[in-house]
Amino acid sequence: MKAAIRSRTFAPIFHVAVFGLALIASPASAQKQGGTITVGLELDIPGFDPLKVGVYDTAALSASSAIFETLTYLDANGKAQPRLAVSWEPSEDFKMWTFKLRPGVKFHDGTPFNAEAYKANFDRQKDPANKCRCAFYIAGTKSVEAPDELTLVYNLTDPSVNFPSLVSYASQNSAVHSPTAWKTKGDDYNRNPVGTGPYVLKSWTAGDRLVLEKNPNYWDKDKIYLDRIVLKPLPDAQSRFASLQSGEVDLVWDDEFSADNIERAKKDSKLTVHSYTGSGATVTAFNTKVPPLDDVRVRRALVMSLDRKKMSQALTNGLAKPASNPYGDGSWVKCKDDGALPYDIEKAKALIKDYGKPVEFKKLFTATPRGRAAGQVEQQLWKLVGANMEMEQVDQATFPARGFTRQFQVIGWRIVDLADPDVQMYANFHTGSPANLAQYSNPELDGLLQKARTTADTDKRIDLYCQITRLINKEAIWYWTFQNTYYAISTAKIKGLPKMYSGVIDVSRTWKE
């Protein structure tokens, strides 16, 4: 653009050339209308009814972010922006949030979107009679009220200063479904979802493809470019990448465990690698109620013997970014000093010697090749300092339950990428919380967590969260291995993919050059 502006000051004979240059330089004119994007995802989508599926996985989220909408969305800076809500206001204690809703929005089946419809979604998930697994994630909301057509009131059990950014992606809880649709379709609603989003479900062949078509009545249709989105489950990482190379799909989900493909794609001018390092991390919790992990010396020794760089090299070809706190590069919480224990084999050995008894324990991993690989690497590193870890592999489906019922000594876990650290930090570390896997209780930590969720000022909150991570790192009740980094690879023609917050690949506002 700079070149174009300068040229204009020269003689008019340059006019034609300048005009051409301006066209090339201007990004706004590049957003081409029409076309189809075919996306290769890892998993079959089981469906969209929260009552049936409980939780949306990455694959379901890609579809749900095109079919459904949420009150807000996160912009490129991670700030909540209006979508189904046009404005919001907290109460003084941050326990009540009032949202003004967008007028004139309709679900794909013609049902009007309003506060009543939103409340019906919430109540359905919250109703104990429905036994929805999704209810776990809205435990912090007491009720949702609809005082009038376009006003929605969230009543929270605890203060939340950043609440609007937590309802910003089309998760099982935040995506808004048409009440008419689930009432009339019953059991079939799961596979016939109806939302307010920019795309409408056209057809769905189980295990093969889910076809979405542009919603002609969408309220913001000027910002929607593609005519059609096709989502395909391609479970095998190699053939998924091959399908991208051979041009059958335009974009594929990937992760750092297929580092080879990502490296190859980076070198290929016809392909673009999209990546986003969010907040959160892959983590491990020590059960501080059982020996030898009830001793802080053992825990510190175990943490200090892990060389994250070496682990990343062994497991992901060096792609995975080491983590020293639970917040990550993508979080607005940045600490000058996060109190991370240094990698120090000698110190670790000394601590174990000081403990005096043999250090033997079991760690839980998922029964996947990845789980085994991660386990073997840690096993080796711990052996170097004289600690014996036995791997116990449990299938993915029963893994969370083992954690929540405390049937473990050491367990691998994940802090997912959310726009605000409060929800997970409070759940993972506050005394008595079901997700307090370490079963650690410390009034100082509880006090900091409570203060962090009730403080409005961002700088003060950052300071509090840094104090919190220093305390956790010092006590070594949990440790962080790698940051959450999400990958997608597309052909170079695909443009406009937003940041993959929470790992969601949202193609609904992309275009094809």
Place this chain on the structure above:
Amino acid sequence: MAFFLARRLLYLVPVLIAVSLLTFSISSLLPGDLAMTILADQATPENLAALRADMGLDQPIWKRYFIWLGHMLQGDFGRSFRTGQTVLQALVERLPVSIELMLLAQLGALSIGVPLAIICAVRSGGPFDRFMTGTAFAMLSVPTFLSAILLIYLFAVELRWLPATGYVPFAEDPLGNLRFMVLPAMTLALAEWPGIMRILRSDMIATLQEDYISLAKAKGLKPARILFVHALKPSSLTLVTITGINIGRLIGGALIVETIFALPGIGRLLVGAILTRDLVILQGVVLLVAAGFVIVNFIVDMLYAVLDPRIRHGHA
């Protein structure tokens, strides 16, 4: 013949009972607690107890088996707790894909294996025979997941003749459907033809040494006629059996091939059901597929009788 048929049908009953028992116990003995799986992060002891009672999981296993069998016999195969689809719906959607894949694979394997077997048998011990027997042996030891990826790289990524993954129903686009099916079917056929070739070759070598073949030669019949009419039919008995049993191997292969090529068939359905502990789908589909397998082999037994009169007259 009627007696033979009736006796064989009677044999099916204990086989099917055994199949149902195995299906039920294997899936019930899978590691992991179904109630825990469903509840996941809400698996409090109270919730677990309530759900177990609700699903009848607190009953003894034999009682659960009979309740389940009762439902099956009434044609109620159940509904997935995850997707809300019934087993029959899922099966009707997925079965055509797998059947087509298996038919094409079997067809491919036969059309490679049979001609090669005949050529090898005719010139048994010759250089071509020795080369082909060696190749067949080598091919037998190539795992399906490897040949699948190699085929994808060659035909989809490098040459770009065929798609790497995907599917389109035959009714929607017959030619497109075949294009998607070629590579997966070829992958399975590559694993199947060596077995076919080796069996038919050795049977045929034996047949060609029979007196009636010498007689046919002495009568001056054309070599082609001797081969295809007089020698092939009696040599193909074992082949027919193998083809029937192969269906089982193909179902196993389909689990891998359908995953790699992203075909929406039974194999993918089963893999998904296992990973997510969708026991209703798993038990229902395995039972129906196993029953289908038993029935196919029953039909193969009948074909035997058609091919060899001694069997249908009860002399064998």
